[in-house]
Amino acid sequence: xxxxxxxxxxxxxxxxxxxxxxxxxxxxxxxxxxxxxxxxxxxxxxxxxxxxxxxxxxxxxxxxxxxxxxxxxxxxxxxxxxxxxxxxxxxxxxxxxxxxxxxxxxxxxxxxxxxxxxxxxxxxxxxxxxxxxxxxxxxxxxxxxxxxxxxxxxxxxxxxxxxxxxxxxxxxxxxxxxxxxxxxxxxxxxxxxxxxxxxxxxxxxxxxxxxxxxxxxxxxxxxxxxxxxxxxxxxxxxxxxxxxxxxxxxxxxxxxxxxxxxxxxxxxxxxxxxxxxxxxxxxxxxxxxxxxxxxxxxxxxxxxxxxxxxxxxxxxxxxxxxxxxxxxxxxxxxxxxxxxxxxxxxxxxxxxxxxxxxxxxxxxxxxxx
Ligand SMILES: [Zn+2]
Numbered sequence: 001x002x003x004x005x006x007x008x009x010x011x012x013x014x015x016x017x018x019x020x021x022x023x024x025x026x027x028x029x030x031x032x033x034x035x036x037x038x039x040x041x042x043x044x045x046x047x048x049x050x051x052x053x054x055x056x057x058x059x060x061x062x063x064x065x066x067x068x069x070x071x072x073x074x075x076x077x078x079x080x081x082x083x084x085x086x087x088x089x090x091x092x093x094x095x096x097x098x099x100x101x102x103x104x105x106x107x108x109x110x111x112x113x114x115x116x117x118x119x120x121x122x123x124x125x126x127x128x129x130x131x132x133x134x135x136x137x138x139x140x141x142x143x144x145x146x147x148x149x150x151x152x153x154x155x156x157x158x159x160x161x162x163x164x165x166x167x168x169x170x171x172x173x174x175x176x177x178x179x180x181x182x183x184x185x186x187x188x189x190x191x192x193x194x195x196x197x198x199x200x201x202x203x204x205x206x207x208x209x210x211x212x213x214x215x216x217x218x219x220x221x222x223x224x225x226x227x228x229x230x231x232x233x234x235x236x237x238x239x240x241x242x243x244x245x246x247x248x249x250x251x252x253x254x255x256x257x258x259x260x261x262x263x264x265x266x267x268x269x270x271x272x273x274x275x276x277x278x279x280x281x282x283x284x285x286x287x288x289x290x291x292x293x294x295x296x297x298x299x300x301x302x303x304x305x306x307x308x309x310x311x312x313x314x315x316x317x318x319x320x321x322x323x324x325x326x327x328x329x330x331x332x333x334x335x336x337x338x339x340x341x342x343x344x345x346x347x348x349x350x351x352x353x354x355x356x357x358x359x360x361x362x363x364x365x366x367x368x369x
Pocket of ligand 1: 204315
């Protein structure tokens with residue numbers, strides 16, 4: 001049976017803004033319309049999605065207590081949304097539970113934590129978040145934190161993983177939590193591979209060989225991760241997928257990011273709303289790469305390390321724009337159709353669609369003490 005899995009989306013951000021996932025939140029993609037959401041439970045069902053990891057994301061700008069509070073808030077929103085829609089979804093922490101849910105026609109909602117800031121410098125907080133249902137942790141986000149450096153930090157703080165970060169890695173191994181290397185610096189990545197006893201995952205990253213971007217992984221990194229049994233889940237963000245597109249929009253993205261910081265401080269201010277809308281519209285005016293680019297990145301990984309180390313990590317609801325043809329989660333089958341068109345066998349497609357990620361998750365959980 002095919003298990004179609006998305007290893008990373010930022011849907012909890014939309015839940016925190018009040019979106020009702022039991023209803024169709026947005027009729028797909030409307031150019032220039034804001035806010036654009038990419039995920040809800042009904043569109044997941046339409047896209048044939050069996051499981052999705054909802055990211056409990058905190059910004060590196062939040063001070064430790066605020067990050068912890070924000071993480072708890074997002075987790076509570078996910079709990080509430082799942083509880084209100086038990087006919088559609090089930091909160092899930094293990095692959096066997098996920099497969100059982102799929103047989104019963106339920107979509108599995110997993111939680112991952114994006115940025116380790118909410119655990120502060122306290123391993124018992126890590127254990128608490130694990131108990132709350134967090135199954136992976138992206139060690140940091142756009143800036144360095146107490147655990148390691150980010151690939152987009154202006155200056156490295158640790159030149160890799162910090163001494164506390166080494167303790168976090170050991171404890172995550174012990175707890176059977178997956179370590180997510182998306183967003184971390186190259187130096188941090190190599191440290192993680194050195195210290196982690198279990199395979200690691202990149203829940204939403206692309207290939208640097210196809211687009212030189214610090215968020216994308218080099219062939220050496222992908223090969224080393226695969227050798228240790230890990231998996232790279234291809235991100236749908238057009239700027240990571242396509243170098244021409246990225247060159248055209250990088251300046252516009254900077255404007256959008258600065259505007260968003262202002263807008264988030266006071267989302268009800270009409271002037272800020274208008275500036276935010278205009279920033280998104282300017283980006284939407286640039287022609288977007290086709291969703292087939294996602295499959296180009298999959299092809300690249302398959303040629304490099306074989307079919308057992310790649311999957312899908314959309315980053316939906318965390319990205320400003322989507323590839324042409326894949327504007328929301330309801331269109332996920334297009335990737336499956338494109339994989340078939342390129343000659344992948346059904347068993348290979350099952351691995352890419354979710355089998356690989358579930359296998360790594362199972363391994364990591366089985367290695368737990
Ligand atoms: Zn991310």
